[in-house]
Amino acid sequence: MAQLELRQVDKRFDDAHIIRGIDLKVEDGEFCVFVGPSGCGKSTLLRMIAGLEECSDGSILIDRDDVTDHQPARRGIAMVFQSYALYPHMTVQQNMGFGLKIAKTDPAQIERKVKAAARTLQIEHLLGRRPRDLSGGQRQRVAIGRAIVREPRLFLFDEPLSNLDAALRVEMRVELANIKTQLNKTVIYVTHDQVEAMTLADKIVVLRDGRIEQVGAPLDLYTKPANEFVAGFIGSPKMNLLPAQPLAHAGAGLEVALADGMRVTAPCGTAVEAGTALSFGIRPEHLAVVAPNEASLRGEVRVVERLGGETYFHVKAAGQNVIAKVGGDSKVGAGAHVGLAFDPAQAHLFQAGGRRL
Ligand SMILES: Nc1ncnc2c1ncn2[C@@H]1O[C@H](COP(=O)(O)OP(=O)(O)OP(=O)(O)O)[C@@H](O)[C@H]1O
Ligand SMILES: [Mg+2]
Numbered sequence: 001m002a003q004l005e006l007r008q009v010d011k012r013f014d015d016a017h018i019i020r021g022i023d024l025k026v027e028d029g030e031f032c033v034f035v036g037p038s039g040c041g042k043s044t045l046l047r048m049i050a051g052l053e054e055c056s057d058g059s060i061l062i063d064r065d066d067v068t069d070h071q072p073a074r075r076g077i078a079m080v081f082q083s084y085a086l087y088p089h090m091t092v093q094q095n096m097g098f099g100l101k102i103a104k105t106d107p108a109q110i111e112r113k114v115k116a117a118a119r120t121l122q123i124e125h126l127l128g129r130r131p132r133d134l135s136g137g138q139r140q141r142v143a144i145g146r147a148i149v150r151e152p153r154l155f156l157f158d159e160p161l162s163n164l165d166a167a168l169r170v171e172m173r174v175e176l177a178n179i180k181t182q183l184n185k186t187v188i189y190v191t192h193d194q195v196e197a198m199t200l201a202d203k204i205v206v207l208r209d210g211r212i213e214q215v216g217a218p219l220d221l222y223t224k225p226a227n228e229f230v231a232g233f234i235g236s237p238k239m240n241l242l243p244a245q246p247l248a249h250a251g252a253g254l255e256v257a258l259a260d261g262m263r264v265t266a267p268c269g270t271a272v273e274a275g276t277a278l279s280f281g282i283r284p285e286h287l288a289v290v291a292p293n294e295a296s297l298r299g300e301v302r303v304v305e306r307l308g309g310e311t312y313f314h315v316k317a318a319g320q321n322v323i324a325k326v327g328g329d330s331k332v333g334a335g336a337h338v339g340l341a342f343d344p345a346q347a348h349l350f351q352a353g354g355r356r357l
Contacts, residue, residue: 006022052079199218
């Protein structure tokens with residue numbers, strides 16, 4: 001196990017500034033997930049930790065040992081990529097043991113470690129096969145197994161499940177959650193998948209344009225996003241965000257005006273000057289579809305997406321497309337006028353494009 005620390009880590013490719021002053025601590029045994037829009041620098045940061053990219057500035061410490069200038073092989077790290085990068089001419093057993101063979105490990109020991117990893121990953125029966133005779137999920141397990149046998153201090157995963165079909169992804173996600181508890185290793189994991197991030201992470205790091213927007217436990221990010229960007233990024237479908245103007249403080253809340261003369265109230269921890277541009281946020285799952293006279297937020301249903309177990313209503317309200325996600329099916333169809341009710345405690349206020357209030 002290992003603790004990882006990044007201090008003011010920077011990366012420039014010529015004149016492009018890709019990673020900007022990242023400070024981060026990942027504790028021993030912690031499962032840390034990097035999320036952020038495409039191109040924000042997740043893979044670059046992971047490659048810098050692995051030593052596959054140099055730092056332009058700053059330092060990387062593993063167990064308080066400065067590894068910034070160490071070769072990848074000396075860092076005690078194993079990385080698993082989206083493309084499994086298995087050797088096609090080798091069997092599963094040979095693929096998994098290859099790193100150890102290169103390191104001149106005793107063959108009996110290699111065999112013991114490979115078998116133990118194969119047992120953890122439930123691929124013992126596949127050890128004699130070649131990669132082409134495996135399914136995508138099985139190949140990914142072999143790639144993970146190859147990382148496990150090296151007994152690294154730190155595991156790095158870059159979107160390991162994104163090549164799998166939806167059902168297999170779910171299966172592998174649960175498997176990873178299992179492996180996570182069994183191995184109890186420090187892991188840095190990059191994903192685009194909200195559910196993977198929420199369910200696997202002890203700690204999520206939200207990145208944007210090479211900077212950290214927020215670090216926290218999944219549910220903290222969900223319930224208390226630090227700013228409008230994180231609010232819109234964590235959660236699916238994303239939080240509804242509507243332009244708003246402050247009206248009056250009322251207790252611990254602030255009443256705000258939305259477009260079309262609608263007024264709503266949300267919690268607000270600070271005094272807000274009149275005329276400040278705000279964003280009012282409410283998650284789709286926190287909206288209930290009710291009669292128009294029963295809610296202060298109202299509009300016309302444009303589209304209804306029925307998924308069986310849940311229904312998404314797209315409602316034109318306060319000048320925007322507002323999504324409400326409700327359990328089960330509903331008789332309400334497109335064209336209906338509805339109210340969108342919510343508990344004000346679950347609403348959010350942000351400075352427009354900025355921090356939470
Ligand atoms: N070798 C390189 N030379 C120049 N620019 C690079 C290089 N590698 C990455 N970049 C740029 O750095 C930025 C971050 O890339 P990176 O691959 O880290 O993004 P990402 O967050 O992993 O995105 P995705 O979610 O699409 O995988 C991108 O704008 C990319 O074009
Ligand atoms: Mg990437």
